[in-house]
Amino acid sequence: MLHQEIRAGEAQVEDGGSGRHQSGAPKRPRLEDVAARVGLSTASVSLVLRGVPGPSERTRQRVLKAAADLGYQADRTASTLASRRSRLLGVMIDIRSPFHAELVEHLHTAAEEVGYDLVLSTLTRTRDERTAVDTLLAFRSEALILLGPTAPADALAVLDNKAPVIVVGRRIADTALDVVRTADDDGVRQTIDHLAGLGHREIVYVDGGKGVIATDRRRGYRTAMRRHGLGDHIRVLAGDHTEAAGERAARHLLDGGRLPTAVVAYNDQCAIGVLAALARAGVAVPGEVSVAGYDDDTLSRLSCFNLTTVSQSAREQARHAVTAAVERLDQDRAEPREVVLTPRLVVRGTTAGHG
């Protein structure tokens, strides 16, 4: 982990200052210090440290050693300024979303592979998208990867003039933006196929409210139901993305007398609300009623839920987002591209045969 840092600690001695707060913080070594140590110009040192071909092997070795001895670490701000490139991809996230967490993880590895770094800026209750994006821009991000932005399409289009924008996880109608997302309707279709295959016919859908995603998923439900000849059983209950909505919907069903044999919810949170309400009413899942969610949320994996759900292939989306950014930045692709991935149904324990 941090152990290697000790090398840098030794270097402090050279600086004369032992304690940080004694005679001011010991200045971090600069390129010049490394250069002086090996008796070369800063230009050569810079070349070596960046792995640019040119310097002789002997020079290379000496510089590397000197840099290591001093615990030298390039100053990003200066490099960025001088090279006119930050090699930074700005990523806007909602730090509370487990799914975003997963995306970030993969974005990191994908970016690293192509020599870019990430700078994260999160939304919070008091930090809106504009602020978050401005921060990314202030850091000179070369491209903006926005996870689930809610800003209107035209605002995003304007933003795109400052730096290529890659929208992840949200459908955007006819703009020149790059978009990476999964086919939400297809995810629900797979769920319905799965349930229908198990013999279910009365499959209720708990809606996710307004928003493109909710719309797509709802459409997926309707279309799939019809395709299975279950058009007459289509039944959409109002809901949203919360657990509370799921409970409400389930209670509604319970109060209604006859229960459907399966409930598909807009997302996992909502599905869990359904599960909770059913459990409280003593309805066996998946014995009497099957339940499915969407998102493959961390929640759904908890053994106490073990929810059948739809996974959005975070890894693939992350890779495509980074690729899109790199194509814009290094291969001057000009035409926008939309990558629509197919989600994957994850069958767990809340769905079972019926009939």
Added chain:
Amino acid sequence: MLHQEIRAGEAQVEDGGSGRHQSGAPKRPRLEDVAARVGLSTASVSLVLRGVPGPSERTRQRVLKAAADLGYQADRTASTLASRRSRLLGVMIDIRSPFHAELVEHLHTAAEEVGYDLVLSTLTRTRDERTAVDTLLAFRSEALILLGPTAPADALAVLDNKAPVIVVGRRIADTALDVVRTADDDGVRQTIDHLAGLGHREIVYVDGGKGVIATDRRRGYRTAMRRHGLGDHIRVLAGDHTEAAGERAARHLLDGGRLPTAVVAYNDQCAIGVLAALARAGVAVPGEVSVAGYDDDTLSRLSCFNLTTVSQSAREQARHAVTAAVERLDQDRAEPREVVLTPRLVVRGTTAGHG
């Protein structure tokens, strides 16, 4: 949200280039552009934009307008380089932790109040603490706020030579580092007090494994039990921070014949495992057995769990962390400081009277 960006869009016209990818990206306006527009020097513009007193009101207004017209936004990298200050606090997080998410939220507001910005660097499966911290340093963070670091104390101490380190959420024995944390033993003590007050005597504790935090909580349990004269009932079951561990522990209790009247778990994840196992065995909670966790995790708030737990006052910890950093940076405090906050018991629905 992003709507205001449109102003910047208009400015593009001046640049001659309409499309981003036509004749190269339209360069973002520089200080010089703003200065030229109002016929002043860049020095004056800089002064105005930073709110430094000096420029006349007339100048101030004109500069502000010009900057707005151009959609000017200062380049952080250049400012940092020139001023030798980044006014950046580096924050190391585990992006998958809901608790860290909460801390970050409050860190943002606390930092903003004192004129600092945050730069986040997360741990992932393939990104260790060293990498995360190096990134923060490369951005020239002036101080490092590390959320739950696992690096050994001496490594952290060395790091502290590069920039003041503030450790959050972890106890560190005698170092010169600033630490902000909550009293873990006290949190468990409060839980035990609560349960004992409800008449419980047989209170089992499911352990959290090794690590300072687990140690503190376990100690809190033991001490509190003794204080209530329940020393004979002390019973610690092996476990860790996972749901699986909770289930295992609960099954062990179920197999053991007589159940305790209350189970206190190392954390919420673990507590939820306990809940799941008990539910599966048909044991009523809190009817027959009361259960409590620790962390006030998002999970614990789900209505289907509604778990009694201990909250770590994220807001307070965040504020103290930022304050500590600012004291180091702007008020040259040299003596290390440890802030130990008192956690707060959050009584929900899994604990009830007994006896």
Added chain:
DNA sequence: ACCAGGACTTAAAGCGCTTTAAATTGTCCT
């Protein structure tokens, strides 16, 4: 009129690096 002093402005020198053109060194022929 003339000058001190206040109110503004600005020229210019960096910050720590990258990059390009030019200089230096070394090598190999003839």
Added chain:
DNA sequence: AGGACAATTTAAAGCGCTTTAAGTCCTGGT
């Protein structure tokens, strides 16, 4: 030995801002 050419190395000019010392202009006072 002299020169061409390749291999290295480096001087120097920035990158876009901040900052400080040094102006420039007025205002009044005398």
